[in-house]
Amino acid sequence: MRLALDLALLAGALGLMWIVPDQLAFLTRVLIMILLVLSLDLVVGFAGIATLGQAAMFGSGAYAAALFALHVSAEPLSGLVVGMAAAAGVAFVSGLALLRAKALTLLVLTIAVAEVLQEVANQADTVTGGADGLGGYLMAPLLGAEFDLWGRTGYLYALGVLALCFAFARRLAGSPLGLALRGIREAPDRMHALGTPVYWRLVTVYTLAGGLAGAAGALSAQTTELVSPAAFDFSLSAEALIMLILGGTGRLYGAILGTVLFMAVHHFAAAVDPFNWLFAIGALVLAVVFLAPAGLVSLADRWVRR
Amino acid sequence: MSILLAILVDGVAYGMILFLISVGLSVTMGLMRVINLAHGGFALIGGALAHLALIRLGLPWAVAAGLGVLGTVAVAVVLERAFYRHIYGRPELEQVLATVGLAFLMIASVNLALGSSLLALPAPEWMRGSVDLGVRTLPVHRVVVLAAGAAIALALWALVERSRFGIRLRAAVDDARAASALGIDTGRVYAAAFALGAGLAALGGILGAELLPIEAYYPLRYLVLFLFVVAVGGMGSIAGSLAAALALGVLDTAARYLVPDFGTIFFYLGTMAILAVRPRGLLGRA
Amino acid sequence: MPRRPLRTAALAAVGIVVGWSALAETVRIGVIAPFSGPFARYGEQFQQAVETYVALNGDDPGGHQVEWLWRDSGGPDPGRAKALARELIVSDGVDYLAGFTFTPNAMAVAPLITQAEIPTVIFNAATSTITEASPFFVRASHTLAQLAAPAARHAHGEGARKVVTAVTDYAPGHNAEEAFTAAFEAEGGEVLDRIRMPLKTTDFAPFVQRIKDSGADAVFVFLPVGPPTFAFVKAYNDNALADAGITFYGTGETDETTLEALGDAALGLTTLYHYSAAHDSPENAAFQAKLAELHPGAIANFMSVGAYDGAHLLWTMIEAAGGSDPEAAIEAVEGLEWTSPRGPLKLDPETRHVTQNVYVRRVERDAETGRLVNREVETLPDQPDWGLVGD
Numbered sequence: 001m002r003l004a005l006d007l008a009l010l011a012g013a014l015g016l017m018w019i020v021p022d023q024l025a026f027l028t029r030v031l032i033m034i035l036l037v038l039s040l041d042l043v044v045g046f047a048g049i050a051t052l053g054q055a056a057m058f059g060s061g062a063y064a065a066a067l068f069a070l071h072v073s074a075e076p077l078s079g080l081v082v083g084m085a086a087a088a089g090v091a092f093v094s095g096l097a098l099l100r101a102k103a104l105t106l107l108v109l110t111i112a113v114a115e116v117l118q119e120v121a122n123q124a125d126t127v128t129g130g131a132d133g134l135g136g137y138l139m140a141p142l143l144g145a146e147f148d149l150w151g152r153t154g155y156l157y158a159l160g161v162l163a164l165c166f167a168f169a170r171r172l173a174g175s176p177l178g179l180a181l182r183g184i185r186e187a188p189d190r191m192h193a194l195g196t197p198v199y200w201r202l203v204t205v206y207t208l209a210g211g212l213a214g215a216a217g218a219l220s221a222q223t224t225e226l227v228s229p230a231a232f233d234f235s236l237s238a239e240a241l242i243m244l245i246l247g248g249t250g251r252l253y254g255a256i257l258g259t260v261l262f263m264a265v266h267h268f269a270a271a272v273d274p275f276n277w278l279f280a281i282g283a284l285v286l287a288v289v290f291l292a293p294a295g296l297v298s299l300a301d302r303w304v305r306r
Numbered sequence: 307m308s309i310l311l312a313i314l315v316d317g318v319a320y321g322m323i324l325f326l327i328s329v330g331l332s333v334t335m336g337l338m339r340v341i342n343l344a345h346g347g348f349a350l351i352g353g354a355l356a357h358l359a360l361i362r363l364g365l366p367w368a369v370a371a372g373l374g375v376l377g378t379v380a381v382a383v384v385l386e387r388a389f390y391r392h393i394y395g396r397p398e399l400e401q402v403l404a405t406v407g408l409a410f411l412m413i414a415s416v417n418l419a420l421g422s423s424l425l426a427l428p429a430p431e432w433m434r435g436s437v438d439l440g441v442r443t444l445p446v447h448r449v450v451v452l453a454a455g456a457a458i459a460l461a462l463w464a465l466v467e468r469s470r471f472g473i474r475l476r477a478a479v480d481d482a483r484a485a486s487a488l489g490i491d492t493g494r495v496y497a498a499a500f501a502l503g504a505g506l507a508a509l510g511g512i513l514g515a516e517l518l519p520i521e522a523y524y525p526l527r528y529l530v531l532f533l534f535v536v537a538v539g540g541m542g543s544i545a546g547s548l549a550a551a552l553a554l555g556v557l558d559t560a561a562r563y564l565v566p567d568f569g570t571i572f573f574y575l576g577t578m579a580i581l582a583v584r585p586r587g588l589l590g591r592a
Numbered sequence: 593m594p595r596r597p598l599r600t601a602a603l604a605a606v607g608i609v610v611g612w613s614a615l616a617e618t619v620r621i622g623v624i625a626p627f628s629g630p631f632a633r634y635g636e637q638f639q640q641a642v643e644t645y646v647a648l649n650g651d652d653p654g655g656h657q658v659e660w661l662w663r664d665s666g667g668p669d670p671g672r673a674k675a676l677a678r679e680l681i682v683s684d685g686v687d688y689l690a691g692f693t694f695t696p697n698a699m700a701v702a703p704l705i706t707q708a709e710i711p712t713v714i715f716n717a718a719t720s721t722i723t724e725a726s727p728f729f730v731r732a733s734h735t736l737a738q739l740a741a742p743a744a745r746h747a748h749g750e751g752a753r754k755v756v757t758a759v760t761d762y763a764p765g766h767n768a769e770e771a772f773t774a775a776f777e778a779e780g781g782e783v784l785d786r787i788r789m790p791l792k793t794t795d796f797a798p799f800v801q802r803i804k805d806s807g808a809d810a811v812f813v814f815l816p817v818g819p820p821t822f823a824f825v826k827a828y829n830d831n832a833l834a835d836a837g838i839t840f841y842g843t844g845e846t847d848e849t850t851l852e853a854l855g856d857a858a859l860g861l862t863t864l865y866h867y868s869a870a871h872d873s874p875e876n877a878a879f880q881a882k883l884a885e886l887h888p889g890a891i892a893n894f895m896s897v898g899a900y901d902g903a904h905l906l907w908t909m910i911e912a913a914g915g916s917d918p919e920a921a922i923e924a925v926e927g928l929e930w931t932s933p934r935g936p937l938k939l940d941p942e943t944r945h946v947t948q949n950v951y952v953r954r955v956e957r958d959a960e961t962g963r964l965v966n967r968e969v970e971t972l973p974d975q976p977d978w979g980l981v982g983d
Contacts, residue, residue, distance in 0.1 A: 025674070025676070111534075443832065523629070
């Protein structure tokens with residue numbers, strides 16, 4: 001059932017290449033955002049870690065991939081791995097410091113980490129290009145396929161990475177670690193009493209999810225061929241969180257649904273009336289809060305059960 | 307020595323502005339346990355109403371400021387009835403989503419009505435000069451803010467810790483059922499507390515407008531700042547908010563005097579250090 | 593590759609309707625600018641200025657029909673800007689791109705417009721090196737070096753010998769600081785202190801105090817338009833820097849959209865900039881009259897003239913080359929000279945950036961309207977982009 005749904009989603013995403021071949025640039029951005037929101041779901045939805053700083057890992061992955069392309073090799077796959085590793089490293093180190101905190105304190109600390117990194121990116125302009133952004137690199141072909149003007153290669157690349165990361169997240173959710181995390185979210189004290197090393201479980205998932213967020217950042221750096229300090233922006237973290245809650249937390253599919261809906265509304269409402277599209281998003285958000293508080297995925301559940 | 311005094315004077319003056327704009331959030335978020343990310347929206351509404359009264363109607367500053375605060379309280383009462391009442395006690399993430407949605411609507415409304423440029427709130431003549439403190443001249447405006455901040459801190463402390471209203475509010479938050487069994491109208495207590503938080507936001511927005519000018523994106527632009535003050539102060543503590551605002555004000559000002567090139571980094575690292583030592587904030591309730 | 597399928601279809605349709613007499617084609621221009629978020633006003637101003645230009649100059653340059661496609665980039669978001677540019681080029685088949693408020697957004701599309709050969713007119717983004725990133729960029733706005741270098745010479749000419757620079761700590765601020773310092777030291781002046789103020793600063797009192805304590809006789813300032821500028825000017829006034837004998841030399845700080853909010857605090861400030869809404873010329877009067885007619889209450893400022901003159905570049909390119917010869921289009925504007933609402937302009941063929949007058953302005957209250965204006969008191973003619981010329 002699940003496998004069928006996953007395959008149908010993948011087939012649908014591939015089909016879009018023929019249905020809307022002229023929207024691939026936008027769709028690639030949607031895929032990258034889904035990946036970021038998916039990483040957030042592991043942190044917020046599964047482990048119950050409140051964060052408004054997932055952009056810290058997104059930005060780290062983006063800058064690492066860009067610097068790698070500029071100075072070492074323009075080959076995309078190795079750049080992706082470098083971006084993921086850098087982001088996982090940032091997540092591990094910051095996670096060590098953050099994850100003993102709770103609630104509002106945790107929220108504020110995650111924001112602070114992203115803000116510090118953003119300021120470093122802005123200040124160290126000989127390395128990062130500062131506010132003008134870090135560009136000047138062109139990606140080499142991906143396994144022999146050029147990054148074309150239409151964005152086909154970029155789209156397939158992002159889709160492939162997302163599919164792999166999704167499969168990984170699915171495995172993680174069902175693993176002993178995933179089950180332990182659910183226990184920690186529901187009843188941290190009891191898990192602690194049972195002898196579960198709560199803190200280290202949280203650090204582990206924060207690091208792994210950081211790697212996924214880094215993959216999203218690296219994909220963004222590679223398809224845009226420019227990174228700016230906006231990659232660390234608070235608004236990016238906040239939007240990702242909104243998308244996740246819209247879709248529904250702890251479900252993985254929620255990340256897909258919420259991101260697609262949010263970005264589609266933004267895309268089309270902004271095209272109709274760019275000055276007032278916030279009304280549309282605000283109304284959508286409130287409608288979900290009051291009509292489907294567990295997220296849009298819960299609506300789908302109800303429909304399936306019927 | 308003189309630089310230390312300058313840091314202290316400027317830091318306290320700046321910290322008091324931080325206190326004024328975030329103490330309302332300490333009331334709604336700390337006392338009422340609502341994650342209210344639309345807090346800045348009430349400051350925006352207050353500022354926008356005061357702007358209209360001041361510029362379009364040509365009313366005196368004090369009258370315009372009063373109208374701004376009262377108008378915001380009225381809006382807040384309506385919103386509490388129609389909206390906030392339904393999210394009390396909901397999971398945190400739902401409150402985040404709901405209040406962000408509301409903030410979006412507030413921004414979009416002000417943007418539609420008044421555009422996205424800065425909304426002028428010129429201070430009255432008597433607030434414009436500066437006074438010489440020996441170490442440092444201080445704008446009269448800052449002196450007014452210092453006095454207003456101190457007065458509000460004192461009044462709030464008396465209200466929350468010493469008055470019947472404060473007792474009822476804390477009873478209503480801690481155990482709504484027991485409170486209503488004791489004859490406390492929890493609905494009215496909540497509405498009053500929420501209106502208080504919104505009114506304080508509006509007052510802070512208006513008084514702080516010389517530093518943080520009012521414009522449509524105000525609620526999101528300064529959201530991080532509000533959250534920092536409340537987190538460092540500790541949820542639910544008025545005295546904590548005051549201490550945090552002053553501490554952060556001095557910290558930020560010290561960074562600007564001593565290490566301007568790394569000012570932002572210094573500020574955030576300092577905050578992280580405070581929270582590492584006091585994870586529940588300076589005066590947070592355990 | 594079927595690069596412009598829609599345009600071809602549109603061309604066929606026009607051909608059938610109009611008959612074979614005219615060589616008219618529909619030329620498409622994609623504009624990427626912020627229409628949402630904190631910077632939405634810029635996109636709105638672009639659109640208003642372009643409509644004003646079209647109303648004054650006709651909607652059919654060289655007999656071609658023109659179709660505008662407006663796309664929202666939000667804030668500085670290179671990923672989104674590039675995706676939009678890609679979409680405009682491959683699926684909407686645009687022949688020209690325009691807009692761009694932020695440097696990273698413009699930089700991100702450089703490889704794309706080079707590959708697809710799309711002439712692109714920058715309405716604002718002000719880092720010198722942008723036009724070097726692609727031969728298809730032309731810029732109608734200004735660069736920070738273009739303003740800061742003349743500001744340094746002017747300040748020295750007025751007797752300033754020891755100055756402090758105070759700029760926002762990000763790339764445009766660094767550009768302004770470096771250009772000012774180089775030019776001021778070349779004049780023989782001394783820069784006592786270079787203050788870089790964090791981007792997110794809301795309280796400027798400490799920096800203003802440091803300026804006051806420095807013993808300088810002037811301060812050169814650059815801050816982004818909006819809340820930072822507002823708060824800095826307030827702090828400058830509150831701390832009575834002018835009374836302490838420290839002259840203020842700014843750039844866009846007294847921009848027309850911030851001026852009214854600043855109120856009397858702005859009176860007497862000196863700024864060096866390329867456009868003042870109070871510029872006294874028939875071209876500016878015509879521009880403002882039409883703008884006010886089409887959009888009552890609209891404010892004319894550097895953003896509007898950037899787009900207005902950008903539209904002029906587009907019209908010139910379309911008249912010369914239609915939509916199908918990008919190289920001819922660029923050639924048509926290289927060295928172009930015209931009179932804009934801001935004064936005489938020339939597109940420097942070397943840098944593909946406009947050479948223009950920089951005006952010394954002083955804020956005063958207009959006797960007739962009672963509104964604050966940037967009154968031009970001196971003209972520094974024909975300033976190139978000192979950021980590229982100086983290299």
